[in-house]
Amino acid sequence: MEGTNVRLISGRTAVQGQNLDSKLTEKYFDEVARCDMNGSDMEKLGVAKDDTVKVTTAYGAVVVKAKQDDGNPEGMVFIPMGPWCNAVVSGDTHGAGMPSFKGVDARVEKTAEAVLPVKELMRTYMG
Amino acid sequence: MVEVTDVVCSLCGCVCDNIVVEVEDNKVVKVKRGACSVGKSKLLGHERIKSPAIRENGELKECSYDEAIKKAAEILYKSRRPLLYGWSSTVCEADREGVELAEDIGGVVDNTASVCHGPSVLAIQDVGLPGCTLGQIKNRADLIIYWGSNPAQAHANHMKRYSYVSKGYWTSEGKKGKKLIVVDVRKTMTAKMADVFVQVKQGKDFQVFSAIRTMLRGHEDVVPDEVGGVPKEQLLEVASMMKEAKFGMIFFGMGVTHTGARHNNIVNAIQTTRAGHLYGKWTIMPMRGHYNVTGFNQVCCWQTGFPYSVDLSRGYPWYNPGETSSTDLLARGDCDAAMIIASDPGAHFPGAALRHLAKIPTIQIDPFANPTTEFADVVIPAAISGIESAGGVYRMDNVPLRLRKIIETDYYIPDEEIVKRIHAEVRALRGKEGE
């Protein structure tokens, strides 16, 4: 199945907040290394809940688990704030000091690659 | 077992202060009431960093506090342009030590507002902010608007304590006497509670503010049939509800600070609030994320004159977000050492910034291990503010409260003391070199 173009946003969730002090745990991983998509987008991509998808932007690519949230309009993907989302957002603050954590153009596609655990994800930054 | 009342939460910007816990054997064993699930989670505790550590050959090796503090001081002393970042999850006493340290070593001091409500501060510097304390809303507000904010997930007690669900002097009926409007790009948990949900196209909040403002100023005829994905009828409905409100409140969050026009969104939000003020009492408030992000801005501002992203390398404060903000400094490779305290850029900064953070000597001061720990060359575990140490904080509405100490720790050291000791070591190094 081909990928689809989406708008990526990020933000807080309650479970992410409950694990602010336990980011190296499974609970955090399960909650944050994921993306929420509208059911029709999931259908388009041929993914079911907990399948892995690759999200690619101009700034990088990251693999996360797919979850359904029909509160999202079509073409909008939400990844909870955290290391996985930040692998693909822009560091450009446009002179305002604020990176673009929301509203990033992305491409989502089904993938067989595995989701990187957080420590490994951090290691990708170490040249 | 001891029951402790009036516990002040040290998690989010709500800073709920009516929490009741049970303490037994020097441990919080139960949260009886007052805390939301997120605050409860903090109070009940998580696994801690067991010991200070210094990275050798890629691995963190345990050491004493003295050794870690000395190593941290060395890093800062040798650095030509250190970044001292974080501060939002510790107390004002630590923040004050931090600003003093930054000034002494000529560093850049910055807090999480840089990636959160910094744009709100920039907007305030453009147009000011018509605001109030949360109790005003509890007692008076009959129309609440959450714009780009999802308190059901991010500030779980907010509506219950302060806004939509709360009861007060003129609001004794609670929800029944109030209306809730939620503006967001997707139907969040908060949106599901709303009387009116306005679904705006991602990045188009600026236009929607302009349209509502135009209507409040009596020029609805120039507004097109659809603005930012919102049909004109719905915009008219919102404007009409705003006109009828006796006391209206706009709470806004990252939905408008993180996107598109950034601080210009907030300027527009504030001007829209002012337009509402032509009809009734209207106020606006940023939903500050961490329990003391506001406090750092207060401390930094009264001490340096500027609220965040302050470059002290010239010996006097220099403020220019976009130049002196942390992500910019890191993305440009413009700092050569970092002290990260009470925050987690490893988890919350864009990759472009982390590539540089990974390269430079980094000190981490935190009770808990997190993604930043992977980059840290020195790790110094701190006492948990609000549980193991007391101190001052500022709630999202600038109300100052004092965290309580509810259990003892004979091992962990409070942030304030760690920073103080690092500073003392820096001075000692300077003394040795005869400066």
Added chain:
Amino acid sequence: MADGELLIKNGVVYDPINGVNGEKKDICIRDGKVVESVTNPKVIDAEGRVVMPGGVDIHAHIAGAKVNAGRTMRPEDERKGVEAKTKVCRAQSGYSVPNTFATGYRYARMGYTFVMEAAMPPLLARHTHEEMIDIPILDNAAMPLIDNNWMTMEYVKSGDTDLLAAYIAWMIKATKGYGVKVVNPGGTEAWGWGKNCNLNDTVPYFDVTPAEIIKGLAEATEKFEMPHSIHVHGNMLGHPGNFETTMDTYDVVKGIKPYRDRPTMHATHTQFHSYGGTRWGDFESKAGAIADYVNKNNHVSIDLGSVILGDTTTMTADGPMEYSLYQITGRKWTNHDVELETGSGITPFLYSAKVSVHTIQWAIGQELALLIKDPWKLCLTTDHPNAGPFIGYPIIISHLMSKKRRDESAESMHKAIFDRAELPSIDREYDLNEIAIITRGMAAKTLGLHEHGKGHLGVGADADVAIYDMTPEERDAGNIQKAFLNTKYTIKSGEIVVKDGEVVAAPPGRTIFVTPECDDKLMDEMLVTLKDKFDKYYSVTFNNYPVQDAYLPNPYEIKAPWRSS
């Protein structure tokens, strides 16, 4: 506090509280206090220079929520006053809203050693105290706002003066404050709904008038041996024609007996309340009428609120007034209403010599000083930073002392000064004794601080001394202004903190607070009502409300017992 001995010799001393008027005399200091004599002191030879007690400022906005809101909002003001750190001093910034370090250093360089923070929102008191900790050198205190509070209005309505007194006692203790501050009584509560009140209007929902609030608070305050009277920023500040309201406000407390020989009301920044005319077009000075009233009555004291030309930042708890100022100028505006208690507004403002209204305001601030005969009734202030920054005090001093300087300034101002103000026709010039009264003596006495070592140099006083680099014969306004801006020496608690205009030491100051004492039964009765408010209406708990000891690392307590009769 310096343990050592210090001897200031050959100074020409102006110590009005002790009747010392330009006498050449020695000042002996030991252990931070003025003493009779010393044996082996460090000697400062003042060489004929003017010596005064450390300055005492009765009213300035230097620490707390609205001050910091002003700073946050005005990076452009911060950039104006940037100064690099030194071995002794932290970095400085700001002009009308300086950072806390600059505030301490600059006041000390002007020879001031005590400043009263004019208005502390009680719920936000911790903020005021945290900032005061970071103001070096100066001793300080702060006045909590107790006039728009729901408890106050309810007790005023029910006529329960004793319970109101208990509430005042609790508030002053809980906020570690100094006395009762009143700002736009009733009006700022009405502003919670976007409305305002004049002196005899009924406050919406609370069914009392501002006049009743003022009277009730004055009566309740005088139940105690309170060092300072109620301190009042009256209704209708800034409105053309408000001088009548001002005098009506003074009349409200006329019959009330103060606990000792001091006024029953301190009316602050009176310049803003001395306006005639009916609108901006026919705006004129009524300083003469106000001065007349003050000359004829002894129950009111005032401070000037004099204008300093230039850009400044206005900030008061008079929320509605700040909003109307914003509507006039269109500049940025911040508002912060405080639940159950008060509010505030902050907006920048430019006083221009080219504008008729500003010129008249500028004149009024000086007319009041020159037309009020007894300088013991007034204190020099600019309501910093509302009418101007405190750094401008030397400008006012030089103008009060020099008719020539006043005439020079008038020449470059709007012509309205000649027909809608009195200043050009006033010849009086202040002498140094009178300056000493209005910059230290009067404030210390009116605050009751003269009994606690402030404002004078008699034996037992705090060794707070200013040595100005001028002789008493100096007549040149420019030299006078220069001298009062940077001292030759400022000594604080016996330690030299400023030398040749530079800060050489920056020890921390003390926070002075009052503990009113009240019958337990009365207090308990009041607390039932107060706790109910916390349960139902406040957004913080009763136990988390009072200012904890940690916020006053250097406290100084003054007890205010309940008066026996």
